[in-house]
Amino acid sequence: MKTQQSQGQVIPFIHHSDYFFKRGVHAYQKQELKRAVKYVRRAVELNPEQGVFQCQLAAIYSDMGEYTASNELLSHVLEHVDETLYECYFFLANNYAYQGLFDKAGETAAQYLVLAPEGDFAEDTKYLLEMLEMDSEEEGARSEDPEADDELIITYERALRMIEENRLFEAENTLEDLIAAYPYYPAAQSRLVRVLYLKGHVEEALVYAKEVWHEHYYVPAGCQLALLYKEAGRDQESFETAGMLKQVLPLDRDHLYRTAATLTLLEEGEAAFLFFRKYRQRSAPEQAEFFFYCGAAAYQAGHLQEAQKRWSTARAKGHTGADVLLDKMEHHLLFSSDVMRELWSAPLL
Known part of the structure; x- marks a missing residue:
């Protein structure tokens, strides 16, 4: 323990909660998650009424994949520490999404926007809701006709086998027919990008990948677009597309x-x-x-x-x-x- 001398007396130097919290945030920014937990947990112990400390600890737990522990801590903050820390709802919504609890994620995200429509995480929450809605719409569209849904899956898997067996012309025709019948299914469109690329139609593949990415914001198409830009020597466009991908989890x-x-x-x-x-x-x-x-x-x-x-x-x-x-x-x-x-x-x- 550090000490300082004052007129012959030894005065202990006591670290306050803010000190441990700052150390924890610094470790978190360096992705030293176990150290971050150690420091922030100590800050919470010293100042259990500071909800922000507990929110930060919950965020670290989330990054470690400890979603249950994170959820429990966030719920505790809202119920027993500070019910006005509305960002807890945003963090909870993200955790629920990662856990596959999409309905619960949507409800909690919507609750955050009601309570904090101009909050720091409003835009991120709207984006999360858009992603959840997109998944729900596609799932709903596929489930309206079970037989059609089965046909889509069977045909798509047949196209994948054709690609693996290098039967590219057959795969191209199969995917084009599938896309015409199911235009909401971007996975087939992304596979068609791959077929065009394997056939040597690189520029056509690039143009189509760009179209799929901007129409659906389908992540695999964005990945394909960034790589195609890179291969074409269009480094700035590749860099910009990579920047967009980094903003999407x-x-x-x-x-x-x-x-x-x-x-x-x-x-x-x-x-x-x-x-x-x-x-x-x-x-x-x-x-x-x-x-x-x-x-x-x-x-x-x-x-x-x-x-x-x-x-x-x-x-x-x-x-x-x-x-x-x-x-x-x-x-x-x-x-x-x-x-x-x-x-x-x-x-x-």
Whole structure:
């Protein structure tokens, strides 16, 4: 314990709650989540009537995937500490969305807008509601006719098999027919972008990806667009599209992974690493490709030990690219250009 001398007396220097809170926020900004929890929890213990401290702790729990603990803390703040901390409703809505409780997320988000229509999170809440409404509309449209819904899925999966078997002309025709029958289904449109790209119609694929992205804001199409811009040498447009992707945290787990991998390919390592962290909170990944991309994002973000750990797992699962990078890393011969070369040897589109 620090002390200071005053006229022969030893006076203890006592840290106040604000000190621990600031330390916690600093650790949180550096993504040192366990340290952040330690400091902010101490701040809450010293000043349990400060609702903002508890909201911050709940936000950290959420980033760690501890949604139940976060929800309990936010509910406690509203019920027992400060019912006017309306941002708690926004945080709760996000947690519910991540937990798949979409109806509850929508209700809580709407409650936030009623209580704080001009609040700091009003725009973010409106965007969340739009995403939830879009998912609900698509689900409703697909469920109106169960037989049509089955036909959509069967035809879509048949098109995917055609792509895997390199039967691209058949896949193109099948997807075009599917899109004509189900124009609200952007997944088919995104697959058509891939087919056009594989056929060598890169400019056509780019134009179509842009159309799908701006019409539906379908995350995989945005990822495709950013990568196509990059491949075409249109770096500024690729950078701008990546910037839009970084502002979206997809509710869909596969879309979250795709965003993280795309940002890695675009050398947006810091953002990609955070997206991969979110992905790991929602699932237990086992595929070698995940560990390869996650390792690359960690390397780009300067987390070299994390990169080595992820690539080691990928190598153990048979990923040759990870093996190449690890060998160079172990001999102190690894450069960023080596990482990008392995990433783009089979780009994610």
